[in-house]
Amino acid sequence: xxxxxxxxxxxxxxxxxxxxxxxxxxxxxxxxxxxxxxxxxxxxxxxxxxxxxxxxxxxxxxxxxxxxxxxxxxxxxxxxxxxxxxxxxxxxxxxxxxxxxxxxxxxxxxxxxxxxxxxxxxxxxxxxxxxx
Amino acid sequence: xxxxxxxxxxxxxxxxxxxxxxxxxxxxxxxxxxxxxxxxxxxxxxxxxxxxxxxxxxxxxxxxxxxxxxxxxxxxxxxxxxxxxxxxxxxxxxxxxxxxxxxxxxxxxxxxxxxxxxxxxxxxxxxxxxxxxxxxxxx
Numbered sequence: 656x657x658x659x660x661x662x663x664x665x666x667x668x669x670x671x672x673x674x675x676x677x678x679x680x681x682x683x684x685x686x687x688x689x690x691x692x693x694x695x696x697x698x699x700x701x702x703x704x705x706x707x708x709x710x711x712x713x714x715x716x717x718x719x720x721x722x723x724x725x726x727x728x729x730x731x732x733x734x735x736x737x738x739x740x741x742x743x744x745x746x747x748x749x750x751x752x753x754x755x756x757x758x759x760x761x762x763x764x765x766x767x768x769x770x771x772x773x774x775x776x777x778x779x780x781x782x783x784x785x786x787x
Numbered sequence: 788x789x790x791x792x793x794x795x796x797x798x799x800x801x802x803x804x805x806x807x808x809x810x811x812x813x814x815x816x817x818x819x820x821x822x823x824x825x826x827x828x829x830x831x832x833x834x835x836x837x838x839x840x841x842x843x844x845x846x847x848x849x850x851x852x853x854x855x856x857x858x859x860x861x862x863x864x865x866x867x868x869x870x871x872x873x874x875x876x877x878x879x880x881x882x883x884x885x886x887x888x889x890x891x892x893x894x895x896x897x898x899x900x901x902x903x904x905x906x907x908x909x910x911x912x913x914x915x916x917x918x919x920x921x922x923x924x925x926x
Contacts, residue, residue, distance in 0.1 A: 679848065688801075688905070689837055689899075698849075774923060774924060
């Protein structure tokens with residue numbers, strides 16, 4: 656029986672990818688907290704993870720060097736959604752710093768949780784290989 | 788593929804943008820009491836204009852960093868003060884003070900430093916996550 660890392664690591668490898676993507680988005684929301692007309696964006700974690708789990712997303716073929724990549728990597732396929740602002744500001748910015756900060760730290764903890772799960776999977780694999 | 792290293796670029800751009808803002812605040816505050824002889828010569832408050840820059844062409848990942856698009860001078864009229872014995876006073880006896888609103892600048896400074904702190908925090912958290920990712924499978 657072949658040892659498949661994909662099966663051994665389960666959902667956590669995909670989850671880690673989607674988490675890091677979400678971290679990136681939340682960080683750019685926080686970075687643009689004072690930029691006029693910036694609209695805060697976020698991804699629907701469940702949808703993105705579902706998409707990542709289905710394997711390679713369908714990417715369009717590029718037949719010319721000037722073509723833009725259509726984004727085929729896992730997690731990228733799900734378009735970020737715009738946040739509905741609870742207190743829109745006069746300059747058109749929809750970033751709610753407190754909300755973004757909370758989401759960022761929540762996501763950071765979840766990222767660490769995913770790392771821990773992955774670590775324990777690796778430990779399990781190692782134990783199985785040693786056969787002690 | 789998304790990677791966490793891009794996050795340093797994003798937060799770093801925000802740090803430099805906020806430090807430009809802090810710099811203009813400092814310049815405005817420092818010059819708030821500078822007196823001049825004509826409305827044209829008077830110092831004018833400067834404010835940076837922020838702009839977001841999409842990280843990838845087409846914006847598929849939706850992440851954006853910040854840049855300072857320019858520094859604009861306030862168009863408000865300088866404050867004229869009647870001081871006939873001042874050496875710089877014009878024929879009517881007026882000197883001109885900058886159109887800097889000190890209270891506004893203070894609020895601006897607090898807002899800028901809070902935003903700066905937020906982004907530093909983001910960078911610290913990311914650094915920790917990256918270090919832990921590097922240690923994956925080592926224990």
